Structures are given as C-alpha cells and as structure tokens.
Amino acid sequence: MNNNFKVIVVDIGTGKSSLEYFDSRREWLGGSGLAAGLFSHFGLPDEDAFHPDQPLILAIGPLTGYFPLMSKTVLGFMSPYNNQYSESHAGGRSALSLKFAGYDALVIRGRAKKPVCIGLGSREVRIQDVHFLQGMDIFKTGKKLRNLKPANPGHRSILRIGPAGENLVRFACINVDTYRHFGRMGGGAAMGAKNLKGIILSGDSHLDLDADIRKEYTQVYNDIYSTIVQSGAMRKYHDLGTPENIIPLNELQALPWRNLQSTYDPDVEGISGEKFGKDLLLRQVACAGCPVGCIHIGLLRERFAEEHEYIYRQVSYDYEPIFGVGTMLGVKTGPGVLTLLEDVEKTGLDAISAGVALAWATEALQKKIITRDLTLADLQFGDVQSYREGLAHLTQQPNEFYRTLALGTMKAAEKFGGEDFACVLGQEMAGYATGENYFVSQALGFRHSHLDTGAYGLDQEKDSRNLDKSIKYMQDQEDYRILMCSMVGCLFARKAYPKNNILRALNSLGYEYNESELDECVEKIKYHRWALKFKTGFRPEDIKIPSRYQEVTTWKGRIDADYMHNLKQEYQKVLQDMARKHREKSGEAP
Secondary structure (H helix, E strand, O other): OOOEEEEEEEEOOOOEEEEEEEEEHHHHOOHHHHHHHHHHHHOOOOOOOOOOOOOEEEEOOOOOOOOOOOOOEEEEEEOOOOOOEEEEEEOOOHHHHHHHOOOOEEEEEOOOOOOEEEEEOOOOEEEEEOHHHOOOOHHHHHHHHHHHOOOOHHHEEEEEOOHHHHOOOOOEOEEEOOOEEEOOOOHHHHHHHOOEEEEEEEOOOOOOOOHHHHHHHHHHHHHHHHHHHHOOOOHHHHOOOHHHHHHHHHHOOOOOEOOOOEOOOOOHHHHOHHHHHHHHEEEEEOOOOOOOOOEEEEEEEEEOOOOOOEEEEEEEEOHHHHHHHOHHHOOOOHHHHHHHHHHHHHHOEOHHHHHHHHHHHHHHHHOOOOOHHHHOOOOOOOOHHHHHHHHHHHHHOOOHHHHHHOOOHHHHHHHHOOHHHOOEEOEEOOOOOOOHHHHHHHHHOOOOOOOOOOHHHHOOOOOOOOHHHHHHHHHHHHHHHHHHHHHOOOHHHOOOOOHHHHHHHHHHOOOOOOHHHHHHHHHHHHHHHHHHHHHOOOOHHHOOOOHHHHOOEEOOEEOOHHHHHHHHHHHHHHHHHHHHHHHHHHOOOO
16 A cells, blocks of 8 residues: 555646645644644745635545445635634545545645636546636536536535535635535635536546455445444434434423524424434435435425425534524524525525524614624514525625625624624634533634533433543544544444544554554644644634623523633643644644
C-alpha cells in the first residue's frame, strides 16, 4: 500500500491541475487529519476566506470503500462565517466516488471568471463553463449537471450550490447528491466566491486488496457488519430516524422552541418522528457504503388550484432541520416543516442557521427592536408563509437588514440590537437545550458543532455539573471523534466502531498500528487542528454565550449560570494551553 496520500490539485483560475503525493498516511490518517495537513500546505491563514487561492479541500479516510458506514467526506476550508479554519462533513456518494476515482483528496484553488463545474474521474479533470446555471436553484442545477455526465449514475456524486452560495450568504451550504449537505460554516459561500457552481466526482475505477490480507479483512468486516445490522444498535436510525428525538427532548424540556423562549410545547406531536413516520414518510435511502438507510424522505403535497389539483415533491428531513425550521420558528405541522425545508433546499441555505436567524428576527420584530420596513415580511412564530418570504429575502438580500443577517445572526444583533437573545454559540445553535455542558461545548468547539464532543449527552447524566468530569468527558469525546472523523466514519456508527474495532479495521488493511501509535496520531491531529484555528484568528475568550442561555429551564431546573461561566473559563484554559504547547513544539512565535 502506498504510504503517501494521492491528492489531485485543481486551479480553476488557471485551468491547470496537478497530481501530488502528500506526506505519510501514518502521520495524518485521513479525513480531518488529512484536511488539516493539506490546509497547512496550501492554505493562506493570514488572508481572508474569499481570497482566490484559499483552498477547498475534500478528504476521505483509509477505511473509505472498505468498511460499512465509512461513508463521509470532510470539507476543510477557511470559513466565510468567521474567517477561521473549519470543517464540514457530508455523506451521500461523495466519499466512495472520490475513492473510486483513485484519490484521497481533492484540493481546489483559484477563482474562475465565470461559473464553472469541475468534472473529476480517474482519467480526467475537466473544468467546464456553466454560466447558464447562474442563479439556478439546487434542484434545477442538479438536473443540468447530471446531463453533463450521464454515465455511471450509481458511481457518480454531484456537489452544487444554489443562489445562497452565489450570493455569499455566510451560512450557505453545499448540496451533495440531493439529500446530504456540507451544511455548516458556509462552505456554499466559499464555493460561490470561487465561481464554482458544481463538482462532479466519477468513481470510474476500482479498489485492490492484497490476497494475503483478505482473510483477516473479511473476518473484521463481518464482525463490524453484523454489529450494524443485527445488534439493533442502528435500528432507530432506519425506523423513525433522528426525528425520534423530538418527543423525548421535548419531555426533558430540552427542545428549543420559538427562539429558545421555551424548551417545551404540549403540541409537539404534529412534528414528531412518529407523526412523520406514520403520515409523511415516503421512503428511506442510504449513503453509499451504508446498510442502514437513515435518510428519510417525506412526501409533500401542495394544492395549486381551486379544484383539488396537487403537485407532489420529495423532501428529506432529519431532527436538526425539523428543529431549525420547525420548533425554533414555532411551526407545528409536518407539511409546514417540509414546505420550509424544500425552500431551504432550493436556495442552498443551511437549515439550522437559516431557521435560527429568522427566529431571532421574529423576536426582534415582536419586541420592536426592528421594524417591518426592515424584515419586509410579517414574521410571526408558526406562520409558514411569512417564513417562506423571509427565506427568499435572506437568500436575495434586498436591503441592508438581510445583507447583515446573511453574515450571521450575531452580526445582525450587534448592528440592530437584541444580542441577549441571539441564539448563537460560535455559530447558530443546534437543537439541544440540554444544559450548561452543551452550551459551552458548542460555543468553544472546533467546528462550533454539537458533534464536536456530544456534550448534550453529558447533560443528561447524573452529576453533570462537575467541572473535572465535564472537562475530561469533552476531551475524551473529542479524541474519539477526531479518530472517527479521520477514518471518515458516520458518527451514528459509534457503537460499531469503538477504538479497538477501528484499530482492527486499519490493521486488516495492512496499516499495522498499535494502540499507542494510533493515540499519538490522534493527539498530533488534535493539536494541529487547534493550532490552525488559533492561527486563523480564534480567541476563545472573545466567544460570548448570550444571556438567553442563562434563562433556560430544563427538567433539572434553571441553568446554573455560575457553573456555566466556570466551565467556559476552564475549557478556555485547556484550549489555550494546547495551542501554546503546539507553538513551543513547532518553534512558532506566540
């Protein structure tokens, strides 16, 4: 097995591409580690996110294509949202398509003069003029791009942006194969700034496996596969999917409603996983290389005439999007949620950030901090039509208010007022009002994601307000998740991939790690990622947790503001110490 990563570098400004063999697989592992290493090599940490030569990096892992649920791709990039190095992760077919094209990573640099699409396969790199797609929504763009590369649809992955990305909304997403997304931190705007409308990855090659390792590999594969499909560990993800969490979190008083003015609503049933499953679920589909099928597609029926005339559309839904355009906006019907989700999909907005942004705007309008002359719509909690108008305005930015809101909710709150109830924890919050540990974790997390440490789970344990326990939990979880995201595995599969199974899987492919060596790799990657984040401007002491989070009441009672403050201070010290040690070891100036 080649010890170096095979990386294709495409410059869409010059129209040139090159093949590079980058560093040691044993050093960077893949995925998150590889993306960070490549950004150190190609990135411009002192330049703006929209600098033409800032790289967009798509990276996969050593287990991609060989093991089930190793189906994610990592996008490493300078985030337009906060101008810091960040990551976003997506499923679909992108990982296997890149693997079967023969590459470990794709690095995109430069800025095209007109909208272009990159076509990448094992034997070709094409940069095609697609100016005729400018302004086109996600769905129409997908159809057009499929016609550009009609062969081998099952081995092909199509990434594209909509008008939100073209208009540089800082939380625009990248759509992957219709139902998956690079959804957080503004990857869509990073593509838009490059005039890159789409990417077509063609998996037109094959994988080789040495004969002398096939027996061990087959045994390890079967063990992991049986855990996934027979143990019941993944059952919920296929059955109701992540929306199964809606009612339990509501009962725990941990589900954000109406811009986090409440954590419980008695009328939750209309948007529960059970309601969607019974009345709206059309089918379940899976990412390539996944036997589970957690992607739930809802059927949206919309009447378009006085007579009973309807059109039907298929809209994917998950827990987080239901929170973003459902509970956060006070929308309590499944069709209402699907209607807003389809609008989000068409325009290419991140569903979470868009929902949180409009929730803040609604409360600001109610409190008369802003006026209808600014919102251009009568935003009201529960009013689907007003939010459809709001999403359109957020995408097109017809006035100064929406141009500012498109930079991020806190940017708008700082300019127009209402910072105390802007639900931002590094970026717009995810759907967990579980308590202090989660709030601090997302605020200071590497990706400002609920998935950085999974601290929403810690909040639900006994003795959760314990500084030493919480810091250790978050550090241990971050280490494991860095390992999993360097593979690059779906985090739903954590029970199937404890560290020991990951070690077995790697060794079955001939990588020959022991546990301490793997731990050393993870530690190096963790330190390196944080060093990049600090180098590109991250200052944990500057992150504020708005006062709205001190007003939250859960099943445990009122949030403990003193504990939350102390935890933030201690976590800051951990991160600052890590960055300092990395600088000392690497010889960098403070």
